[in-house]
Amino acid sequence: MAKHKTHYEDCDVLVVGGGMAGTGATFEARHWGRDMKIICVEKANIDRSGAVAQGLYAINCYMGMQWGENQPEDHVRYARNDLMGMVREDLGYDMARHVDSTVHMFDEWGLPMMKNEETGRYLREGKWQIMIHGESYKPIVAEAAKKSADKIYNRIMITHLLMDETQENRVGGAVGFNMRTGDFHVFRAKAVIVAAGGASHIFKPRAVGEGMGRTWYAPWSNGSAYALPIAAGAKMTQMENRIVLCRFKDGYGPVGAYFLHLKTYTQNANGENYEKKWYDQTKELVGEYIDHHPTPTCLRNHAFIQETMAGGGPIHMVTTEAFQDPHLETVGWENFLGMTVGQAVVWASQNIDPKYTNPELTTSEPYVMGSHATCSGAWVSGPEDLSPPEYFWGYNRMLTIDGLFGAGDTVGGSAHKFSSGSFTEGRLAAKAAVKYIEDKKAEGLKVSDKQCEDFKEKVFKPLETYTVAQNEITGGTVSPSYISPIQGLQRLQRIMDEYVGGIATNYMTNANMLKRGLELLAWLEEDLENVGAEDYHQLMRAWELKHRALTSQCVTEHTMFREETRWPGYYYRGDHMKLDDDNWHCLTVSRRDPQTGKFSMEKVPVYHIVDENEKKKAS
Numbered sequence: 001m002a003k004h005k006t007h008y009e010d011c012d013v014l015v016v017g018g019g020m021a022g023t024g025a026t027f028e029a030r031h032w033g034r035d036m037k038i039i040c041v042e043k044a045n046i047d048r049s050g051a052v053a054q055g056l057y058a059i060n061c062y063m064g065m066q067w068g069e070n071q072p073e074d075h076v077r078y079a080r081n082d083l084m085g086m087v088r089e090d091l092g093y094d095m096a097r098h099v100d101s102t103v104h105m106f107d108e109w110g111l112p113m114m115k116n117e118e119t120g121r122y123l124r125e126g127k128w129q130i131m132i133h134g135e136s137y138k139p140i141v142a143e144a145a146k147k148s149a150d151k152i153y154n155r156i157m158i159t160h161l162l163m164d165e166t167q168e169n170r171v172g173g174a175v176g177f178n179m180r181t182g183d184f185h186v187f188r189a190k191a192v193i194v195a196a197g198g199a200s201h202i203f204k205p206r207a208v209g210e211g212m213g214r215t216w217y218a219p220w221s222n223g224s225a226y227a228l229p230i231a232a233g234a235k236m237t238q239m240e241n242r243i244v245l246c247r248f249k250d251g252y253g254p255v256g257a258y259f260l261h262l263k264t265y266t267q268n269a270n271g272e273n274y275e276k277k278w279y280d281q282t283k284e285l286v287g288e289y290i291d292h293h294p295t296p297t298c299l300r301n302h303a304f305i306q307e308t309m310a311g312g313g314p315i316h317m318v319t320t321e322a323f324q325d326p327h328l329e330t331v332g333w334e335n336f337l338g339m340t341v342g343q344a345v346v347w348a349s350q351n352i353d354p355k356y357t358n359p360e361l362t363t364s365e366p367y368v369m370g371s372h373a374t375c376s377g378a379w380v381s382g383p384e385d386l387s388p389p390e391y392f393w394g395y396n397r398m399l400t401i402d403g404l405f406g407a408g409d410t411v412g413g414s415a416h417k418f419s420s421g422s423f424t425e426g427r428l429a430a431k432a433a434v435k436y437i438e439d440k441k442a443e444g445l446k447v448s449d450k451q452c453e454d455f456k457e458k459v460f461k462p463l464e465t466y467t468v469a470q471n472e473i474t475g476g477t478v479s480p481s482y483i484s485p486i487q488g489l490q491r492l493q494r495i496m497d498e499y500v501g502g503i504a505t506n507y508m509t510n511a512n513m514l515k516r517g518l519e520l521l522a523w524l525e526e527d528l529e530n531v532g533a534e535d536y537h538q539l540m541r542a543w544e545l546k547h548r549a550l551t552s553q554c555v556t557e558h559t560m561f562r563e564e565t566r567w568p569g570y571y572y573r574g575d576h577m578k579l580d581d582d583n584w585h586c587l588t589v590s591r592r593d594p595q596t597g598k599f600s601m602e603k604v605p606v607y608h609i610v611d612e613n614e615k616k617k618a619s
């Protein structure tokens, strides 16, 4: 251990992850905490990290309140509808009422926004989306964070949260290691904001072998946002609500601009509108939810999956009509330039020119996220003025551990935040974290050297394991005494894929499969004690894997608990195929006991605050 130098940093606010939410949190922490010490720690480099690394072509969450385009209530209704009723409306409303101010700052900071030439307003792609030339989106928000923080640490992966030793259930900071130097870093902090993104690669991806890593969701999003709080005993919510995306096949290029701006549409191999065909069957499963407008994302997936299973595939996006218009053709291609250049390369390699050939679509493997059309994540306190008692415990966006805050994909229950809403949620969390410190809630924190040293030993153990076990390698990477991160990852992905509702089973699972999945995950957990890493990069892979495995356990426990199929098209409980509002119109909340590793589950009421308030006003 001596060869890994330990660095100590004491600070007020520690932001873990410098993506959209983390940069928002770092920026806002400085606004409220002028004299505070603010540190942001990022696994990659904040200039190009997180899901927005390559850029975006649209900001997907903008109300346009100044022009009376949408109000926060409208957004709550939209998110509630899309998630089949299951959202935290207090969190959604709180984000929506502040998101426009965030977007206006992006505009001031130089993000090129497209304008509607007639009205002078931001150019709408859809009801909620506005169009940007967003290749430089991430460096622009990173600059704001860099100017706000006392220090940004790049290339440090946070592996564990530190806990206060004087007061139970209070956070004391975090530890991690530098992937380039191998140094160990201890950050003792009065408040910690986890903003470490969601989880890809826990389910086996469609692209394996030579295509591995070609997924819709960023391959470096490894579930730290969930594993860090789960390991510390924080409560989580809606972890069963994984997301499946309908995207262009093999490149996962975005379809939003195509549907909304280019007005393209889908059809089956025979040129038919297949969605209509599945209306009655879907109504049988979910009742009147199928009549909602817009059709919830999962239900559109459902029709796609059913049609493919019934032999109607491949499903195509009809681009040949829109692409005859040179302006729309340009928009179609530029859409990829700003965020998914790879899609254009895939089409070139497959001889597809969308002007003459309708490209194929696919449904992705499932991912776990809290900011997209899905809302898995931590169970957090809402804002004081909106949240019912069950949803409020003092500080906005604080988890069930004192001093531990979350934002973006970390936070559960608040879907459809996207990039702008995640940045906004980071700002909200930071404001509350500063107040928490100012209210002297973090006084007398104690984090002993022993706690840090114990973590240090754990963190570097995979290097030790490899050093010893490599002597027993029988061929290639095969050794009786260790498994490599890639071997462990592929084993995890198969368990999740085959037992928890991945592509292998067309997203189908049931209690028996989940039970077996949990058993296999427990064996994997045991074997991960023997994961070996030959260098610091592999050490990162080892810790990414451990975080993914813990996240997967939580996802599986939640999927087991909810005995209904709430989101057909995201996954199916074959033993409970119907949506069951009588018993399951509620949020699911879990807690893993850090001592025993056992999960406990509970139902928590879902409050439809927006329309309740309106009903009250009317009466």
Ligand SMILES: Cc1cc2nc3c(=O)[nH]c(=O)nc-3n(C[C@H](O)[C@H](O)[C@H](O)COP(=O)(O)OP(=O)(O)OC[C@H]3O[C@@H](n4cnc5c(N)ncnc54)[C@H](O)[C@@H]3O)c2cc1C
Pocket: 016, 017, 018, 019, 020, 021, 022, 041, 042, 043, 044, 049, 050, 051, 052, 056, 057, 058, 059, 060, 061, 156, 157, 158, 159, 195, 196, 197, 198, 216, 217, 218, 220, 221, 222, 224, 225, 371, 372, 407, 408, 409, 410, 417, 418, 419, 420, 422, 423
């Ligand atoms: C393919 C795709 C397309 C999208 N398209 C759009 C769009 O068109 N418009 C839009 O508005 N939104 C879009 N979004 C949504 C948007 O990107 C997310 O909502 C947003 O990035 C979430 O912010 P976040 O900070 O929670 O996560 P991220 O932005 O992903 O940031 C997480 C950060 O944490 C870091 N990190 C992870 N683990 C650790 C660790 N252990 N230690 C230290 N650092 C760590 C990561 O490196 C990363 O920088 C899209 C998302 C995806 C995946």
